[in-house]
Amino acid sequence: MRKCSLDSINKIFGKIAETNKLYLPVDGSDGVAVYTKWEEGKEWSNALNTVRSPKDFFFPQVENLMEFKTSGKNIELTDIREEAEDFVIFGVRACDVRSFDILDRVFLTDPVDSFYASRREHGVIVSVACSKPSETCFCQTFDNIDATNPLGDVTAWKTEDSVYFKANTEKGEAFMKKIESLTEECDDTAVAAEKDKIAAIMKKLPLKDLSADAFGGGKTDTFFNVPEWDELSATCLGCGTCTFVCPTCQCYDIKDFNTGNGVIRYRCWDSCMYSEFTKMAHGNNRLSQKERFRQRFMHKLVYYPENNEGIFGCVGCGRCLAKCPISMNIVKVMKKIGGKVNE
Amino acid sequence: MQVKEYKPLIVAFCCNWCSYAGADLAGNNRLNYPADVKIIRVPCSCRVNPMFILRAFQRGADGVIICGCHPGDCHYTSGNYYTRRRMAALFSMLDFLGIEKERTRVEWVSAAEGAKFAATMNEFAQTVASLGENKRLEDLRCKK
């Protein structure tokens, strides 16, 4: 374990930025943290998390896949893929680190999505423990997410005056090597104390008792036709906020953009909440908002675990709790239709 | 190396009944106006949806002008009155977003005003040329 003083963290950022693009949460003009490319003068935000999740780094909202030129009856296809550059994402919280694993299980299973894979390979994730979890946090509901000791290539802890680092992977070791001269070896007393502090707060969180035990693979029949879906979805606006701020939502659309002198085929995030998500020439298999609403939650709580050894498609980051225009969210759904709070 | 002279691309939406005929007349009378004015014929100036204007900019236009019958002379009685209100609101909004207001214009050109059509286009092209390329409403994907 190594540490540096909080005052000198910008030196570390400077060191990393010499060779890699470095992204970290920085407070924007409206005071809200956004993952921003670090440069001299940018300060690491104190905010718990960003509104937009870091899934963008591996699965950007818009990404060009290929280009076409057409002349007469002929089509010329250009593969525009480029190897991603090495980059570092700094300050990722435990929930978001976990979300990468959930995305990996989609994009890195055969056939591997090369766009995603390339960025994943070149990205180094420096996670940081959550010193001040918020009331909307419920990562404890899910297995393998530890806000006191997040995963990632490197784990960091930020205390009052210092930042501590521990490498977890080979990529992480390389990262540590790079910042070696700016950090000093230390024992883990301070980190242990920080962990205890966080653990104590976690025990006080209002959603600490939320349980997902009622859900999981093979529960389709249990939940699909419960009448509560009507009530829960009655006022859903059908916007895509929850899916777009969600770190694990991975549905996408592939569209063509005609530039006037060629066609760019791009992919962009899509939302199962949108009315035309499943619309086909011959009709739509999800006609009402209730069905679309149900799909989103069933996917996270039942379908995804069924295909992925019981792992839920939610990491409890609380973004949808904070951002849904009508404050409808996965916690309300879980409580209403299944997971009564463990008393 | 010779520097290519910058010639703005102008999209002119012309109503079928007055301005398009005006453009025709300008042509028949051999009046000069820039070749980079691309005329799109519309049934009435009020057919021009704000989206058309934005899309023209997206596709590389540096200026967009809408020409219709003089107020009171609309083939459909009142179409151009609506154009007048809509475009006033839209242009003001574009200006609000910091997009150069000189890039958009509405002119009333009757079928008999070939000379006015040519003069308007010359003058508009010059104005837009002095602003340079449209950068604030461009779509880089379309500029490759």
Add this chain to the structure above:
Amino acid sequence: MNKMEETLIPKIGVITDVRIDTPDIKTFRVVTPDGKKAFDHRPGQCAMLSIPGVGEAMFSITSSPTNTEFMEFSIKKCGCVTEWLHQAEVGQQITIRGPYGNPFPVDDVFAGKNLLFIAGGVGLAPLRSVINYCRHYRDRYGDIDIVYGSRSKDDLLDYKEIIEEWSNDAGVNVHLTIDNPQEGWDGHVGFVPNYVKELGFDTNKTAVLCGPPIMIKFTLDGLTSIGFDKTQIYTTLELRMKCGVGKCGRCNVGSKYVCKDGPVFRCDELEELPDEY
């Protein structure tokens, strides 16, 4: 850069033949620009065809895998991609990627069985691939019955092939029907589900169904009422798809992705899925 294979990046294909089957269905023959088959496939699998700037869509491969020279797609005009394809001429290039989905279990489950194919309208398209595969390896299968219905005589897909080839094969029985009486038609008139019940097949068969959702529903009821078990019946589904490989999330029904886990499902498997297809 040593580029990885990317399934989303298609190959170029050329339309080498366009056959007008019915007023709204055309069959397109597609090969690569150097005249070869774009890829191998199994009966019942699909391919993504696209026209840059228009869109990409999933189509079942109509030709049999035993055809090693080209692929065929029977396509009904019903959306923007299909409309565009319908006005395409021979020589037009398109893009093609695949094969996607799981095939019919022709080599294990179907082997040695009597087969009953039931199709409605353009639903014959995915079945034609299986039927021709089974006809090619005729000795591996028992009797083959084909029930095929359409709105009218003119809407029967592959009519020529059915009459000239399928009907003449030994052990292959073709039963055609159209919805309403029509001049020049002396065959059966009536809807497919009823016709199936009228024909009253022996239940020692494996049935394969494809057609409009309403036809599938009633035919399934019909088959079970004459004693078929749902494990004996296979069908193939269609949902909106974008990626074709179970990632984009569109064709997700329950824990299954139709593009990857389907489109071929056994009817008892289908029953386990939520009713959203």
Add this chain to the structure above:
Amino acid sequence: MQKITRDQLVEKAVALLSDGTVSAVLGWSRGEFDYDITPAVFKSAEEVKENFVWNDFCGANFSKYLVAQTGKVEGKILVFLKPCDTYSFNQLLTEHRFDREKVYAVGIPCEGMADIAKVREIVGDGIVSIEDDGESLKVSTLYADAPVLVGAKDVMAERCVNCKSKKHVAFDELMGEDGEVIESARFDEVARLEAMTPDERFLFWQNELSRCIRCNACRDACPACTCEKCVFDNPDSAVENKAPANSFEEKMFHIIRAFHVAGRCTDCGECSRVCPQNIPLHLLNRKFIKDINEFYGEYQAGAEVGSRAPLVDYTTEDLEPGEVFERGDQDA
């Protein structure tokens, strides 16, 4: 600090449900915390008694829900309308978007709604409870030893600080006292932007709109956006690009969105409330309202049913689009 209490509203809802006047109630439903309130359709008096809430976080405008819900509910539906909601209500009626006969509208006074983001700015994260303490809110957090008192005025949502009217323009029944139309300062921010140079304005909007994630919440929450099929959802429109692929797409979406509601927007402020990225979208709408007022005379959408929206109206004496800027120049 609302003048009317939850109990009064519950009592009203229960009475109307019990006597059969209405068969459903559109109201605010209790959340996990004290601020995450969900609009809900209550079907029984028990549900109302158990889950109905009324506090400083009941900002959602119910008018738009009537379009869908009046079609789903047998009999009448009770809707509680704050003064600003009644304007949207009228505007939708003007556009024949729902059947007035199927609605029982109860006007309720509103003292302004709180913005949870503003509360967070003061007290920080980890809000576990918020109690209404008359003129202030008593906020307990995970990290403060004692509850923090924040002035209700200090955390009031922007749209409520600049409230345009406390007067109800539509109701079947009014609870409490009706207020007056207010001379608000709502156009000040627009004027401030107008006074900037075009370059400054461009940078301002570039920065704001670049945050857009195209979640469509602004459109979906907007009571004026009730098209059956939005142009941005229509693959045939050639603009259904779904994603903010670049700055052009961002601008196009927001210009068109605002333009489509120009003259019909009642300035209810839902667009800015729901924006997950805090883009001040209401400024675009207000710019249109301000312009329309200046160009064609004062007009408040929804003030009365049946009024003709300025952009579907004209006079022969209207100013020319070119004159718009001359006016501006004179002002400057």
